[in-house]
Amino acid sequence: MEAWRCTMGDVWRKAVVDSFKYLPRSFRERYAQVAPPDEPIPWTPLRVPLHEACIALVTTAGIWRKDLDPPFDYEREKREPTWGDPSYRVIPRDTRQEQIGAGHLHINNDDLLADVNVVLPIHRAEELERTGEIGALAPSAYSFMGFQGSPANLQPWRDVYGPEVAARMRAEGVDAVLLTPV
Amino acid sequence: MPVLARLFEAAGFSTVVLTMMPALATALGCPRTVGIEYPFGHPLGLPGDVAGQTAVLRETLRFLATAAAPGALLELPYAWPQPQDVAYKAWQPREPSPIVAYRRELAAREARERREDNAAT
Numbered sequence: 001m002e003a004w005r006c007t008m009g010d011v012w013r014k015a016v017v018d019s020f021k022y023l024p025r026s027f028r029e030r031y032a033q034v035a036p037p038d039e040p041i042p043w044t045p046l047r048v049p050l051h052e053a054c055i056a057l058v059t060t061a062g063i064w065r066k067d068l069d070p071p072f073d074y075e076r077e078k079r080e081p082t083w084g085d086p087s088y089r090v091i092p093r094d095t096r097q098e099q100i101g102a103g104h105l106h107i108n109n110d111d112l113l114a115d116v117n118v119v120l121p122i123h124r125a126e127e128l129e130r131t132g133e134i135g136a137l138a139p140s141a142y143s144f145m146g147f148q149g150s151p152a153n154l155q156p157w158r159d160v161y162g163p164e165v166a167a168r169m170r171a172e173g174v175d176a177v178l179l180t181p182v
Numbered sequence: 183m184p185v186l187a188r189l190f191e192a193a194g195f196s197t198v199v200l201t202m203m204p205a206l207a208t209a210l211g212c213p214r215t216v217g218i219e220y221p222f223g224h225p226l227g228l229p230g231d232v233a234g235q236t237a238v239l240r241e242t243l244r245f246l247a248t249a250a251a252p253g254a255l256l257e258l259p260y261a262w263p264q265p266q267d268v269a270y271k272a273w274q275p276r277e278p279s280p281i282v283a284y285r286r287e288l289a290a291r292e293a294r295e296r297r298e299d300n301a302a303t
Contacts, residue, residue, distance in 0.1 A: 016257040017217035019205035022270050034209050041211045041252035042192040050247045056195075060183050061223070081280035106279040107223040108272060115229030124226070124239045134243060146183065150281050154185050162186050166193040176196040176246050178239075180225045181183035181203075 046176055048135065053175040056138035057091075058165070061112060061119040061182045062104035062145030064089040072145045074103045084147040086156035088165060091141040093122055106147050107182055119182050138174045146181055184210035200225045200242045204255055214249040216242045217257045221273035228263070 020028045062072050072085040100116045102109040112119045125137040142165050184207055187197045191213045201207045204217025227234040245256045262269055
């Protein structure tokens with residue numbers, strides 16, 4: 001545990017975690033050129049202790065509930081490779097493994113189809129709720145699909161779907177959000 | 183995902199992003215970032231590894247409460263149990279993604295056209 005580092009976001013210092021370990025070499029240069037946002041980083045301190053906080057989970061694994069919702073539009077992405085589905089799906093917290101559908105075209109889905117907790121830890125968070133480490137796991141988790149086109153079009157997330165999920169989380173009394181990109 | 187983290191944080195939620203690409207998350211202004219050196223598609227670890235998943239989740243959520251200022255980064259020390267070359271292949275889709283296939287096709291077409299142009303001149 002002594003290897004932990006907790007620092008401010010100085011990206012190009014020597015890091016413990018190599019962000020490019022599992023990518024082709026060319027990505028290192030490509031991502032070095034990302035422009036930081038113009039606006040300052042927003043900040044909401046956790047308003048209650050963790051053992052009282054209601055936590056929502058959000059992933060970009062592009063999963064859905066097979067018995068409740070249609071899949072993401074992976075067929076359109078196959079026809080239009082520069083487009084990615086911007087919509088989202090609700091994953092209720094009582095979802096069982098066999099109800100999870102997956103089809104993200106940019107990763108191998110075998111492991112999350114065996115155990116959804118590798119991308120969306122609903123069952124692990126339920127256990128932390130039972131032991132009292134967190135106040136509650138929110139009734140709903142949310143799944144987006146990470147590939148938003150090339151070049152990425154983040155406007156639908158920003159203008160429509162992000163605010164929609166924020167409103168749903170507010171209605172469910174959420175204090176904090178764990179986001180797990182894949 | 184950084185755009186969603188920022189949006190939720192600005193909407194009054196405390197957010198933390200658990201990611202295999204902490205360099206990108208911090209560069210794009212995520213309020214709190216936890217980095218983990220696992221292959222893509224596995225932010226919490228291996229399927230069925232309850233203890234490992236719980237450890238990652240627990241530390242990530244604790245950081246929600248302890249991170250001191252915007253842009254804070256925690257790097258977890260966990261190492262992936264498979265050799266890098268195995269994990270590098272295993273996380274990727276069986277078929278290239280549509281955008282990768284499309285770019286390869288474009289590159290091949292351009293190369294072919296260049297060859298034809300050279301042959302014509």
